[in-house]
Amino acid sequence: MKLTVVGCAGSFPRSDSACSAYLVEAEGFHLLLDMGNGALGALQQHVGLYDLDALFISHLHGDHCFDACTYVVARRYAPGGPLPTLPLHAPAGTLARFARAYEINPGGSRLDEIYDERVLTPKSFEIGPFQVRVERTNHPVETYGVRLEHGGRVLAYSADSAPTDALVSLARDADVFLCEATWSSTVTNSPNLHVTGAEAGEHATRAGAERLLLTHLMAWSDPGRTLEEATSTFDGKVVVVASGDSYDV
Ligand SMILES: [Zn+2]
Numbered sequence: 001m002k003l004t005v006v007g008c009a010g011s012f013p014r015s016d017s018a019c020s021a022y023l024v025e026a027e028g029f030h031l032l033l034d035m036g037n038g039a040l041g042a043l044q045q046h047v048g049l050y051d052l053d054a055l056f057i058s059h060l061h062g063d064h065c066f067d068a069c070t071y072v073v074a075r076r077y078a079p080g081g082p083l084p085t086l087p088l089h090a091p092a093g094t095l096a097r098f099a100r101a102y103e104i105n106p107g108g109s110r111l112d113e114i115y116d117e118r119v120l121t122p123k124s125f126e127i128g129p130f131q132v133r134v135e136r137t138n139h140p141v142e143t144y145g146v147r148l149e150h151g152g153r154v155l156a157y158s159a160d161s162a163p164t165d166a167l168v169s170l171a172r173d174a175d176v177f178l179c180e181a182t183w184s185s186t187v188t189n190s191p192n193l194h195v196t197g198a199e200a201g202e203h204a205t206r207a208g209a210e211r212l213l214l215t216h217l218m219a220w221s222d223p224g225r226t227l228e229e230a231t232s233t234f235d236g237k238v239v240v241v242a243s244g245d246s247y248d249v
Pocket residue numbers: 010011020061063064160216
């Protein structure tokens with residue numbers, strides 16, 4: 001598997017990064033994990049506008065899904081005619097939510113002409129060449145972390161989450177654990193929203209993950225400090241990702 005960080009900014013875009021979007025490729029199949037605001041532009045640096053094969057939306061916070069609304073225009077009005085529906089793996093109610101965000105005209109075209117909605121529940125299934133398992137994470141809205149397996153390799157993505165055993169389960173013996181590290185330990189943080197760098201490291205250690213990639217840092221976080229926190233609780237390889245980075249998994 002190849003993982004490309006399309007966007008990694010936490011909660012709102014930065015000048016140097018879109019919000020969450022991660023492109024995973026194997027056997028020529030292109031799966032996008034999340035499509036936050038700003039992601040659609042950055043995505044085209046890595047894959048053709050119409051070369052996505054499936055989209056996975058972890059939850060309906062704007063920084064993880066808003067560009068899937070504007071992408072509707074690109075597919076519906078493509079110069080060569082409307083594109084076939086794109087498989088969309090997402091929490092229940094996603095298309096209805098997108099329709100409200102898109103502001104469809106009364107009697108206007110339906111979004112199920114654009115997306116083939118496949119509702120997420122905690123389960124195992126396949127997306128293209130990937131074996132997939134999702135679990136609910138600890139976040140105020142219905143949110144799914146995901147474990148992808150292909151060719152004996154494992155990539156786990158936390159989505160947004162506060163501390164939870166679900167992250168340990170998803171990242172069990174993972175080659176790469178892409179984990180949010182939104183908070184800094186130096187301030188008091190709201191409960192049940194996100195993890196710190198230290199907590200991301202703790203989960204990676206409990207899971208026995210090989211490599212930890214930290215993402216979704218807030219704009220005012222100090223990446224060096226977050227990295228230090230994570231290395232204090234995790235002995236493996238750990239980095240703070242940047243937009244445009246790619247990794248062989
Ligand atoms: Zn987020």
